[in-house]
Amino acid sequence: MTEHISVIGGGLAGLTAAIACAESGSTVTLYEAHRTLGGRARSTTAPYVANDGPHVFYSDGEPFQWLDRRGLARPFTRLTLRALARSRFRHGDRLRPVPPASLLRMLTRRRLSAPVDQSFAAWAEHRFGAEAASAAAGLAGILTYTDAGRLSATFVWDRLLRVTAPRWPAVRYLTGGWTALIGRMADHARSLGVKIEVEARVDRLPAPPVIVATSLDAARTLLGDESLRWESGRAALLDLGLRGRRDDLFVVSDLDEGGFLERYSLVDPSLAPPGHTLVQGQMPMRAGESLADAVARLERVADLGLPGWRDRVLWRREAAARQRTGALDLPGHTWRDRPAIDRGDGVWLVGDSVAAPGLLGEVSITSALTAAKSATRRPTLSRAR
Numbered sequence: 001m002t003e004h005i006s007v008i009g010g011g012l013a014g015l016t017a018a019i020a021c022a023e024s025g026s027t028v029t030l031y032e033a034h035r036t037l038g039g040r041a042r043s044t045t046a047p048y049v050a051n052d053g054p055h056v057f058y059s060d061g062e063p064f065q066w067l068d069r070r071g072l073a074r075p076f077t078r079l080t081l082r083a084l085a086r087s088r089f090r091h092g093d094r095l096r097p098v099p100p101a102s103l104l105r106m107l108t109r110r111r112l113s114a115p116v117d118q119s120f121a122a123w124a125e126h127r128f129g130a131e132a133a134s135a136a137a138g139l140a141g142i143l144t145y146t147d148a149g150r151l152s153a154t155f156v157w158d159r160l161l162r163v164t165a166p167r168w169p170a171v172r173y174l175t176g177g178w179t180a181l182i183g184r185m186a187d188h189a190r191s192l193g194v195k196i197e198v199e200a201r202v203d204r205l206p207a208p209p210v211i212v213a214t215s216l217d218a219a220r221t222l223l224g225d226e227s228l229r230w231e232s233g234r235a236a237l238l239d240l241g242l243r244g245r246r247d248d249l250f251v252v253s254d255l256d257e258g259g260f261l262e263r264y265s266l267v268d269p270s271l272a273p274p275g276h277t278l279v280q281g282q283m284p285m286r287a288g289e290s291l292a293d294a295v296a297r298l299e300r301v302a303d304l305g306l307p308g309w310r311d312r313v314l315w316r317r318e319a320a321a322r323q324r325t326g327a328l329d330l331p332g333h334t335w336r337d338r339p340a341i342d343r344g345d346g347v348w349l350v351g352d353s354v355a356a357p358g359l360l361g362e363v364s365i366t367s368a369l370t371a372a373k374s375a376t377r378r379p380t381l382s383r384a385r
């Protein structure tokens, strides 16, 4: 007898869960409230294809490999030598080709493990000194979308070690933006028989088995469970479509303030018209800081990396990302303490803020695979519809 599984939410997590359940032989209906699939993994339409949420994948992680085995992660581009040569670090409000020696020394201590209970700032300063600690927290801004110094030392240190591993960076840029990936995932799901309903907001839980793949905020309402909360980032976002200039940098990693600026059209020219450039930036927001003030600090980074950019703007948007950049573990907590995936009675909760390991959107995919495995292995509760 075939099990019917309902999946609520059509972002990375929901589409992954739907595909995995269908591959295991279940019939699946996926409900997405929005007119288009993708959730935070959507991109704007041409001429400037800017990602709303995720920018890069790390190919050393199982989530990327799961997609790649199904032919869903390609085409992608890798970091090129040309791009690396056009990358700089902001330190002491000056651009430098390499980070300070104290940070490099810190990153050679790859066997060191960091404590869960201490903040990264306190641990790193004690072990490596104030300069290395603050520069490392700045470097981790792109992985955390917040002041990384306030997070658990384990959380930040493990991520820094992963992305600075001494090999060619595993970072992958999905050609055409993340919307392209979502399109391929949806096509694949449909080819496996998944019924996808868009503009189909679910207000009451359908009969189990059901996989809830919404943000934690939406799941709180849907499951009527006020305890479904977890820490996430808060950052100002600035996207720019510019007339191109040869001396524009590719990346500015802002070790002073945790900001980050990346010219994605350098590695994927399909993101902007010929001769134009697409830049996306982020700046962690300070407590009580307005979006305008945080954007102004990000513009300072742009002043350093994109000469004369203010006179070249053809398209611009800004936004604040609050509670939507993925789970962050505060001192004393690990991913195991986050809201559980198995809610009991044939209900699973997946997404980027639940109890699963990984970096940013990887948590959505890993949790969806865990839930799908569990949902498709349990004794049958409902018949195929």
Ligand SMILES: Cc1cc2nc3c(=O)[nH]c(=O)nc-3n(C[C@H](O)[C@H](O)[C@H](O)COP(=O)(O)OP(=O)(O)OC[C@H]3O[C@@H](n4cnc5c(N)ncnc54)[C@H](O)[C@@H]3O)c2cc1C
Pocket (backbone or CB within 6 Å): 008, 009, 010, 011, 012, 013, 014, 031, 032, 033, 034, 037, 038, 039, 040, 041, 052, 053, 054, 055, 056, 057, 200, 201, 202, 203, 213, 214, 215, 218, 222, 237, 321, 324, 325, 326, 350, 351, 352, 359, 360, 361, 362, 364
């Ligand atoms: C600025 C920014 C940068 C990021 N950078 C990266 C990065 O570089 N790499 C990375 O891996 N990750 C990154 N992330 C994180 C990544 O975007 C998310 O982890 C991932 O997209 C979350 O996917 P999801 O499916 O779990 O949730 P969502 O994308 O939020 O999907 C949930 C879906 O559920 C739908 N929904 C909600 N309520 C209902 C309902 N009642 N009924 C039906 N449908 C409903 C929503 O419309 C939505 O489509 C970034 C995020 C942001 C904001």
